[in-house]
Amino acid sequence: MQGNLNEIDIRSILQLIELGQRTGQLFVEACSSDKGSKLGVDDTASHYPANSNKQQSWLIFFVNGQIIYAANDYNSLSRLSDYLRHYQVKVQLDEQQLACLGTLNTAEYDYLWMLLEQNTIKPKQACSIIHCLVHETLFDLLNLHQGSFIFEVDSAITPQLTTLEIAPLLSKIVKQVQQWKQLYPYIQSPEQFPVLADIVKLRSSLPKATVNKLQHWADGKTSLRKLARYLNQDIVTVAKAIHPYVQQGWVQLVYSETANSLKDIQDKTLPLEQSRKQRILCIDDATSICTSIETILKTEGYEAIALTNPLEALSLVFQLKPDLIFCDIAMPELNGYEICAMLRHSQAFRFVPIIMLTAKEGFLDRVRAKIAGATDYLTKPFGNTELVILVERYLNSRKNRVIKHTQHLLIR
Template identity: 70%
Template structure:
């Protein structure tokens, strides 16, 4: 049996194999410039390439699936799945030569690990199921290509089999759910990278943010991440989808693509230290409307602790305060290597020449006299932050609990 996927789709081919209880091998081939539904085929997995084509194998026994593979003839998929069990692929030359001739290289290596008791049968079956589901997901997304089914002897030995009908039902549902994520997510091999750490930290538990930072490294694709976590690609994509919509996580198409400059894309943080609540409220309102992250603190002693925690990009500091005045705060910060270059703007009702000189002597960057207008504050802040600041008039959309629930997968591993 052979033909073109324009004439008969993958689902029908698999159903015919199941109905006829066939034993043999299905080979599917596409050219890299073909497109599939909601997914660019040449992005499905770039290491599938063999010249200008990509291909997949599915092995059957009496109408059931034994194993399925892509055509890269390497151990990269298996290596990613073994990582979940903290097992590294290690082959010496002798072992590699023994299994190189087998057209299912990773299947042979999996059996080698079983025979050496490095993995157990339950783990091996789970890995095979994951590999089969991943292959079916790719095949069911195809709209064009050629196929050949060859009746022949079964791949041996067999560790497990999967019935086609329930596997198809599950994977068709996954493909349908995958298409709902388009256009924000277009390929399993897109690479996530953090684009707005400030909003992530303010909206998610620290442990979840740490997980995102660990995996969204500009090197690990969504598909690899799903393998590492032993999850299907759609579950993982759904978990990260809300943050891609918000712009807090971005997806790269290639590992060579420039990683967004996180310093340029995050909101600039401004801390206002003033014991007057009216000043704090006004500063927060004015600057937040301009797209900044504005935070105020009325207690100068607590403000020092907050400064080292937040590491603000600019500090507005009143001069006359109880316990610790603005001059002392500025002098202390200038003695810290971390804050020697941070702009510090003094806020005071005093207009005397001596006060300005003293502010400069302790390291203040500039001086703003109270009361001040909206434009005065914004112009002075932009003088020091505008070259680096990304402005936005959009109001942040709070995450609902259901969205937070979707990232439990990242927190649990």
């Protein structure tokens, strides 16, 4: 049995294997185009950012319609190492042991059995790890909608430690997938890394113990997936726990390739805010508009940053802390109304000027922009003078409000 996932979904494939009481292996590979789409929103869901070169594949082993074991990137020991950390066991292999792994089964499965034979872990612990590995694999696959699969009837993987019934597993994980989708777009992927964005707000709003935990885990080096493995929790539980802090802008989620960029930004913003130029962020999928706004505003002495990917912009905006935002209305994946409404729900951006960019001049567009919380509306194409006047109007207005508020506090 083989085919494409746009013809039959993973859930149906697993149900067929269960009903037929099949023994063998199911191999699934994601399409390369499937890796860059948002998770749980459309039919091209994936956990990986667009510029990831990683070709994802999964392998599930069955006996009589039940799951024995499931592998993700099955030549790697990295995720097994994460689960073993919970039991304070480190992966330690010499060259001879490493060469023997994966000759019969997968390296991960062979190593798990090696630990059992050495009495390094107990059978109950090994069963728990296998359950977690299977659960994690099925969660990823139920979020996958583009790819190919092959089921090969074969003798069962040996030795066997445990078997899992497919129906109850699917019922549980389908519910988790539905809950996961509700966290979008604040949380987009298990492969995102939590980073503290506003430690001052965290300390003033949360108990010290909670802040200490967040500081320990939100280091930009530990992904949500790794965090779930370390804590022996499912990914949805961990994501739900961190979701309120991401909504408030106190914690930011980034992909590994942007983590270093964010650290550079943090270093640059360490001096007092008064000493830096006023920062303006432009979010527009049209490169020409971004380039134009950047050029005009930099000439006028502003710090201008342009982002053409709306999802990346939402991921970075809390760290950039712009003084004013230009946001295009018509963008793929996430439109300007949605971005504006999300930012207005955060205390950090409640009063930041947000100016919508659009090629339309309709009354309904202006109404929708106001409802979403937009400060003003700029129609494309626009002139240099028009742009600068609009920026000065709102930045000067905001500066005056800050000065008056400061003076009021001093008088009191």
